[in-house]
Amino acid sequence: MWKTDNPAYQSIEIGGAQHHGNPQLAFAAKAAQDAGQKPVLKMKRRNVQKAAVETSASTDDEPSVEAVAAATFELIERPHPMIMGIVLDLQRATPDQDGGISLEGIRIHERSRTRIIALLHNLAHALELRSITICHGKSGLRAEMPPDAVRFEILEGRKLEKHEPTPSELRKEMDFQRRRDFAIRRGQWLPPEHFFSEYDYHYSGRLSFEVHNWADGARKKWSDGKRQTLEGVLESIVDGILYHLHFGKARREKREEDERRWQHMARRRELQKQRNDREQRRIRFLNELATYQQEAANLRVTIASASTVSASAEPEYRRMVSWAEDRLAYLDAQNAVGPLTANLKLQNLFPESDELFDPEGDPN
Structure with a gap:
């Protein structure tokens, strides 16, 4: 064949x-x-x-x-x-x-x-x-x-x-050699020349x-x-x-x-990284909220106990109770729905339209 x-x-x-x-x-x-x-x-x-x-x-x-x-x-x-x-x-x-x-x-x-x-x-x-x-x-x-x-x-x-030199090339080379020999006898020097490759x-x-x-x-x-x-x-x-x-x-x-596949996977991995970072910020936010709420509950108990003796207490003690009341007011303000919502929007922790969403899920 x-x-x-x-x-x-x-x-x-x-x-x-x-x-x-x-x-x-x-x-x-x-x-x-x-x-x-x-x-x-x-x-x-x-x-x-x-x-x-x-x-x-x-x-x-x-x-x-x-x-x-x-x-x-x-x-x-x-x-x-x-x-x-x-x-x-x-x-x-x-x-x-x-x-x-x-x-x-x-x-x-x-x-x-x-x-x-x-x-x-x-x-x-x-x-x-x-x-x-x-x-x-x-x-x-x-x-x-x-x-x-x-x-x-x-x-x-x-x-x-x-x-293979031609007769003309050979004649040129011989003529130059005679002139060069004559120059050498006269004490002169002529640089060599090539008349064919x-x-x-x-x-x-x-x-x-x-x-x-x-x-x-x-x-x-x-x-x-x-x-x-x-x-x-x-x-x-x-x-x-x-x-x-x-x-x-x-x-x-x-x-x-x-x-294109590499770029697509790189984008998905970047989204995954940003989602993980956001999860950590969400956890920190809720932990801080829980800490504030626990602190406020403890302060209420402390202030209620202190108010029974504040009338006969020293000025320093009364000033401490006053500061605790101001601190409690601050914590209550932070735990209110309005400020909490504003803070959540500022940090973009729970957006309505999630720009980090990956319909394909987390990449392997």
């Missing part, structure tokens, strides 16, 4: 339910299908002439995407507006000594400039059909389906080899497309090979980008849901 790039389809269970090893991958696959896209499957091998791409036919019961025009290596006279900034940067880029052109997210040889523009042009058209845009900035190339985005890059293979980068012309996003088990890289080109698997690349966007969306929504 053909190997697929979607891990959900890499195993077949006979006599059992379908199993997804990674729940988030399964969620992303379902989201991509619900959005009207196919899973990320490896494209069938096709004979690609000058990198032509044709969308595979859809069956009656499979959602389909509008066909994308054939992608070629030929010069694109009117690039897609989505990539105009990238095209201008590519055209203005000055090749280095090895002919390489480097932008954020792109590293190719100048010979591949026309091809990369054509590839990006057709990629933009295919992504547009799926409501995906291409952006280019300091973070490189990005495919966006706001608020979600994935970063990708297109690189041309290269290898580092020992530089020790190593060169040799570009292979083979491009690779890689999505920089974590999605364990999902395909991230496509490359030119013996039997395919990037243009020949353009639809697979686009479906892969869509898959990664849905995977990123699933992760983002999971993070947001976790954050």
Whole structure:
């Protein structure tokens, strides 16, 4: 059986339910299908002439995407507006000594400039059909389906080899060495110079497309090979980008849901703490009320007993009884319904509408 790039389809269970090893991958696959896209499957091998791409036919019961025009290596006279900034940067880029052109997210040889523009042009058209845009900035190339985005890059293979000096470079080096030897004989010194690099980068012309996003088990890289080109698997690349966007969306929504749950639990715990604090204040209030009432009862007994001897008592004793009567009057005032109610409202101990009420009860 053909190997697929979607891990959900890499195993077949006979006599059992379908199993997804990674729940988030399964969620992303379902989201991509619900959005009207196919899973990320490896494209069938096709004979690609000058990198032509044709969308595979859809069956009656499979959602389909509008066909994308054939992608070629030929010069694109009117690039897609989505990539105009990238095209201008590519055209203005000055090749280095090895002919390489480097932008954020792109590293190719100048010979591949026309091809990369054509590839990006057709990629933009295919992504547009799926409501995906291409952006280019300091973070490189990005495919966006706001608020979600994935970063990708297109690189041309290269290898580092020992530089073989040209006859012109050798002549320059020999001329400089003669001048340097002559200067040394005259007691002068010339600083050394280099007329060619020790190593060169040799570009292979083979491009690779890689999505920089974590999605364990999902395909991230496509490359030119013996039997395919990037243009020949353009639809697979686009479906892969869509898959990664849905995977990123699933992760983002999971993070947001976790954050909402955390905030909700934090709020409930804060309410619980405030309720516990209020319970302690209620207890203190009632204890103080009981203390006042007990003190008032004791004072009444004391004053009643003292009044029988106050007429013959010393002035200090009568002044004590007078102070006890004033204290009793104060306590009676504090224990009256009016002042008690005002104090309860001030401390908000028993509100009619309880803002600390948690309909879910106390959190565990």
